[in-house]
Amino acid sequence: xxxxxxxxxxxxxxxxxxxxxxxxxxxxxxxxxxxxxxxxxxxxxxxxxxxxxxxxxxxxxxxxxxxxxxxxxxxxxxxxxxxxxxxxxxxxxxxxxxxxxxxxxxxxxxxxxxxxxxxxxxxxxxxxxxxxxxxxxxxxxxxxxxxxxxxxxxxxxxxxxxxxxxxxxxxxxxxxxxxxxxxxxxxxxxxxxxxxxxxxxxxxxxxxxxxxxxxxxxxxxxxxxxx
Numbered sequence: 001x002x003x004x005x006x007x008x009x010x011x012x013x014x015x016x017x018x019x020x021x022x023x024x025x026x027x028x029x030x031x032x033x034x035x036x037x038x039x040x041x042x043x044x045x046x047x048x049x050x051x052x053x054x055x056x057x058x059x060x061x062x063x064x065x066x067x068x069x070x071x072x073x074x075x076x077x078x079x080x081x082x083x084x085x086x087x088x089x090x091x092x093x094x095x096x097x098x099x100x101x102x103x104x105x106x107x108x109x110x111x112x113x114x115x116x117x118x119x120x121x122x123x124x125x126x127x128x129x130x131x132x133x134x135x136x137x138x139x140x141x142x143x144x145x146x147x148x149x150x151x152x153x154x155x156x157x158x159x160x161x162x163x164x165x166x167x168x169x170x171x172x173x174x175x176x177x178x179x180x181x182x183x184x185x186x187x188x189x190x191x192x193x194x195x196x197x198x199x200x201x202x203x204x205x206x207x208x209x210x211x212x213x214x215x216x217x218x219x220x221x222x223x224x225x226x227x
Contacts, residue, residue: 005027006024006025006028006052007029008028008032009029009031010032011032011119012033012035013032013033013034013113015039015042018034020045025049028047028050029048030049031050032052034052036057039057039058044064045063049067050072053074055076057074059077060079060081061073062082063083067087068087069087069090070089071092073092074093077094080101081101082102082103083102083103084102084107085103085105085107086106087104089110094112095114097114097117097118099118099119100118102122105124105126106110106127108127112133112142115133117138119140119174124143130151130152131150131152137157140161141160143168145166145167151172154172154174154177155177159178159179160179160180164182165183167188169187172192172193174192184204184206185208186209194214204220
């Protein structure tokens, strides 16, 4: 159990102090503060961070494989080029974080705030988002093929080139998202909010399943009179 592990709790740590604890084999940190710290390239594999803060921290190319992040706040942190394979993020604030070229295979984000997060050029095989805010996030080129998408808010997100073929939307929103060259063949959109759909977006939804109410709403947006 985590409570029986050596734990550092309730203090602010700089890079050297964190390295000291890691050298002692400590891998569990709770209520610790790493805001604006330079943690680039550190080996944090297998660490658990519980209600810690990383606001504005630099984690460039850090080794984060198998890490667990619970209720952490890391708004504006830089995760570029991290190796986070098999990491888990639960109920974290990750707004405006940067993940460019990160290795995110088999990573899970559950109940996380990822508004404005940037995920360009990431390796994401097996990545899971569940009940997450992805408003305004950059997810260009992501594949969600055959995925069950549970309560994902993609409003205003940049989804150009994304593959949603045969995906099932269980709630969530695509309101005003950028969908250029996205693929939705076979996708079930009946549970999603697709308000704000533009005529120029209509072609990408070819072959998707929508409800009568969604179809009527789309036609009204094009100034058709639906009776």
